[in-house]
Amino acid sequence: MRYAIHVDMDAYFAAIEQRANPNLRGRPVIVGGAPGTRSAVASASYEARAFGVRAGMPTHEAQRLCPAGIFVTGNSAHYLHTSVRLYRLLERFSPRVEPASVDEAYLEIATTGDVRAIGRRIMACIESELQLTASLGISDSKYLAKVCSAFDKPRGMTVLRRADVPQKLWPRPLDVLFGVGEKTALRLRALGCATVGDVARTPVSVLDRELGVVGVTLHAMACGQDRWRVVTPDEAVDARSIGHEHTLERDVYDRSAIEALLSELSERVARRARRASMAGRRVVLKLRDPRFFTITHGRVLPHALDTAEDVFAVARVLLEESRFWERGVRLVGISLQMLVPSDAARQLRFTFAGRADQKSPVVDRIRAKYGEHAIGLARSLEAGRRLRHAGGPSFRPPEIE
Amino acid sequence: MIESIQEPIEVLVRFVGGRIEPFRFRWNQSVFRIAKVTGAWEDREGQYRRLHFSVLTDNDDYFELRFHSGDFIWVLSKASLDG
Numbered sequence: 001m002r003y004a005i006h007v008d009m010d011a012y013f014a015a016i017e018q019r020a021n022p023n024l025r026g027r028p029v030i031v032g033g034a035p036g037t038r039s040a041v042a043s044a045s046y047e048a049r050a051f052g053v054r055a056g057m058p059t060h061e062a063q064r065l066c067p068a069g070i071f072v073t074g075n076s077a078h079y080l081h082t083s084v085r086l087y088r089l090l091e092r093f094s095p096r097v098e099p100a101s102v103d104e105a106y107l108e109i110a111t112t113g114d115v116r117a118i119g120r121r122i123m124a125c126i127e128s129e130l131q132l133t134a135s136l137g138i139s140d141s142k143y144l145a146k147v148c149s150a151f152d153k154p155r156g157m158t159v160l161r162r163a164d165v166p167q168k169l170w171p172r173p174l175d176v177l178f179g180v181g182e183k184t185a186l187r188l189r190a191l192g193c194a195t196v197g198d199v200a201r202t203p204v205s206v207l208d209r210e211l212g213v214v215g216v217t218l219h220a221m222a223c224g225q226d227r228w229r230v231v232t233p234d235e236a237v238d239a240r241s242i243g244h245e246h247t248l249e250r251d252v253y254d255r256s257a258i259e260a261l262l263s264e265l266s267e268r269v270a271r272r273a274r275r276a277s278m279a280g281r282r283v284v285l286k287l288r289d290p291r292f293f294t295i296t297h298g299r300v301l302p303h304a305l306d307t308a309e310d311v312f313a314v315a316r317v318l319l320e321e322s323r324f325w326e327r328g329v330r331l332v333g334i335s336l337q338m339l340v341p342s343d344a345a346r347q348l349r350f351t352f353a354g355r356a357d358q359k360s361p362v363v364d365r366i367r368a369k370y371g372e373h374a375i376g377l378a379r380s381l382e383a384g385r386r387l388r389h390a391g392g393p394s395f396r397p398p399e400i401e
Numbered sequence: 402m403i404e405s406i407q408e409p410i411e412v413l414v415r416f417v418g419g420r421i422e423p424f425r426f427r428w429n430q431s432v433f434r435i436a437k438v439t440g441a442w443e444d445r446e447g448q449y450r451r452l453h454f455s456v457l458t459d460n461d462d463y464f465e466l467r468f469h470s471g472d473f474i475w476v477l478s479k480a481s482l483d484g
Binding site for chain 1 (some may be wrong): 457463
C-alpha cells in the first residue's frame with residue numbers, strides 16, 4: 001500500500017526560538033518584527049496563540065492581544081538550517097521526500113505494515129533529534145494527507161483514507177479545503193454550502209458556473225479526489241535561474257552607465273521571477289570585456305528576492321566589488337538563482353510591509369496595461385537611451401489599450 | 402528581552418569531532434562560561450561562511466555568538482540577560 005505523509009512542524013519559528021533559548025519555553029513567544037513597526041507576526045508559540053495571536057497578524061495587534069508576549073526578531077538562517085536537518089531526517093524513512101516549505105514536507109511510503117507505527121517513529125525522531133514537534137497527516141492521497149495533518153495539532157497524527165472521506169471530512173467546515181479563504185467561503189455559503197460534504201453533494205456544473213475552475217477543483221477535493229503526487233527536488237521542474245543579459249552597441253567604460261543598464265536588467269529579471277511566483281537567493285552579475293573575457297560574480301543572500309530594487313542593490317554591490325568595468329564592458333547580465341516559491345520566500349523575510357514588496361504588483365499591473373516600459377526605476381532611463389540607440393527591445397512606446 | 406548587541410568579543414572554543422564548540426567568552430570585561438550550546442547554524446556573507454551559536458551560560462543568560470570565516474572575528478550578536 002502506498003501512503004502520503006504530510007509532516008507539518010508545530011509553531012515552527014517560535015519553537016526553534018524556544019529550543020535555542022530555554023528561558024522562552026512555556027512563554028508566549030511571537031516571532032516577527034518589533035512592536036510599533038509596520039511588520040507582521042511570522043509565527044506564534046501555542047502559549048501566544050491562546051491569546052488569539054496568529055501568523056500574518058500585524059505586530060501591534062498581536063501586542064494588544066498579548067501584552068506579555070515576548071517579541072523575537074526572526075532568524076531565517078537558523079530556520080533554514082533546521083529545515084535541511086528535517087529533510088535529511090525524513091529521507092531516512094523514504095527516498096521520496098518533497099520539501100513543501102520551510103516547515104512542512106511530504107513523504108511517499110510504500111508498506112504492507114502499520115503506517116501509524118512509521119508515523120510514530122517519524123514524530124519520535126523529530127522530537128529526539130531536533131527537539132521540535134510535528135503533526136502528521138497520513139493518507140492514500142497527498143491532498144488528504146495535507147488536509148488531515150491540521151486536524152490534531154500540535155503533536156497529533158491523523159490517518160484519513162479516501163474511503164473515510166464522507167465520514168471524517170464531510171462534516172468539517174469549508175476552510176479545511178485547500179484554497180478556501182473568506183471570499184470563496186462566502187460564495188460557497190451563498191450556494192448553500194456550510195460543510196465540505198455540502199460542496200461534495202453540490203453538482204459540479206453548479207460549482208463550475210459559479211466559481212469556474214476553482215469550483216471544479218474544490219468539488220474534487222471535497223470528494224477526496226486529487227492528482228497531487230509527491231515530487232522530489234530531482235523531479236521538480238528545472239527552473240534553476242532567471243536571467244537577462246545585454247550586449248552593448250559600443251564598449252562602455254562609464255560605471256554609472258553600466259549601473260543604469262543593470263537597473264533595467266534587474267527590473268526585467270525581477271518581473272519574470274514574480275510572473276513565475278519565484279524568488280531567488282543568489283544574484284549573479286556577468287560582465288564581458290572588449291576582448292571577450294567574461295567574469296561572473298555572485299552572492300548568496302539570507303533572503304530570496306523578487307523586486308527590482310533588491311536585485312539592483314545587490315548587483316550594484318557586485319559591480320563595485322568586481323571593478324571589472326574599468327576594463328571596459330561589452331556585455332552585462334544579471335541572473336537570479338537558487339529559486340524558491342515566492343510564498344516560502346516571504347514567509348522567511350519578516351518585513352511583510354516592505355515598500356518594494358507592496359509596490360511591485362502595482363508596477364506589474366501598470367506594465368501589463370500600458371506596456372513594458374511605461375514605468376521603471378529612474379536610474380534605468382539612461383540605460384533606456386542606451387538600449388534604444390542600440391536598437392534593443394527596451395523603451396518601446398507604451399502599448400495603450 | 403532579547404537585545405541586538407553586535408560587538409566584537411573574545412571566545413575560547415574546542416574543536417570536537419569536526420565541530421566548533423565555544424565554551425567561554427569575554428564581553429564587557431566579564432568572562433562568561435558557556436553551560437550549553439543550544440543551537441548551531443550557518444549562513445554566508447558573500448564567499449564567507451558565518452557560524453552562529455546560541456548558548457546558555459551558567460547563570461541561564463542567553464547569548465548568540467557569530468564567527469566570520471573571512472576576518473576570523475567573533476561577534477556577540479544577541480543577548481538576553483533576564484534569564
